[in-house]
Amino acid sequence: MLQEILNDVGIAVFAASGAMLGVRKGFDLWGIVTVGALTGVGGGILRDVLLGITPPSSVQNWPPILVATVASLVVFFFHPTFTQLRRSVLILDAIGMGLFATSGAAIAVDQHVSAFAAAIVGLLTAIGGGILRDALANEIPLLLRPSDLYAVPALIGATVVGVGGTESSVPIWVWLVVGAVLATGLRLASLVFGWRLPTAPGDTWRHAED
Template structure:
């Protein structure tokens, strides 16, 4: 299989994405007062969930999470780190959001690239980039008994930054301009958009002319 560029770079970007997503999952487990097993479970689900879904869809089986020791161990390291060194309770929510945004930016890029390398067209590759970026967060929220941020109107936009980052990668591939610098910029674009959404409260619109009398759920 032809790689768009150095596979070692992609590997370490995957590791970085797994780590920051696992940190966000472990921090949410701390906020939910989970025990050490719950912290490790949420860290692993958040770090590996999106990549597992992507690999199964594109036929990269067994998934990298089960064939690369680094992928498997990284969430556990993140869980240990959070278990002993998590910030003060009042700072946990902010930390979860920052690490989640970083993982979103990294995984929308690496997910799009890997899907394209396995023969998918650019639109489908970008869609799997979104799934890679959002899948772990959705699984984390479900396991923590929360409505996923991806689906909540009362939360800042979550999917849009990943869509923008993944689409930027697809465009760079189409133009033949994908390299470590432009890929880093695409990841930074998704990351910054998510942070701006959190800072300024950007939300996606709800249904046009919505007149439901049902109470909004927080």
């Protein structure tokens, strides 16, 4: 039950982040709802394809699309209440990333995959919708931006669920909560404190050209 709730919350939050990006880009109602809905269910569709769940639950059942659509419509009608859309997108995306990473890994555990496979599936579930959102809005995906951490927190949260769910007798919902809080917290901390992975030395290409 908790797994399903977290999955629905993740869909709503990711859809809201996609819809707010659509608002910031000046899309019309159809564009905002489309970006929001695809952002909300994109990661789940990728997860189900990887796990051999066909057709994907977001296509087979109407609740995921409904949740994503309603969240997008809420943003469309009430977005003026958000004073800083850019910050709201990043915060919602961080929450959605944490929820999707852990719920995706938990669903993978339910399919009796290895801890490694569960971690990878959780990671791809978390980043799939965001990549689709940014691609539709002609933005550099958050996954590839060097300014802060994104994939690393998602992988850590998914790994917590994957390892805990397959290697311990502790109930899976405990690992879901711990992983989601950890992944979201690390992502938000990276935004606040400017944590980032190292990039290639600045003179690499200059030496290569000499």
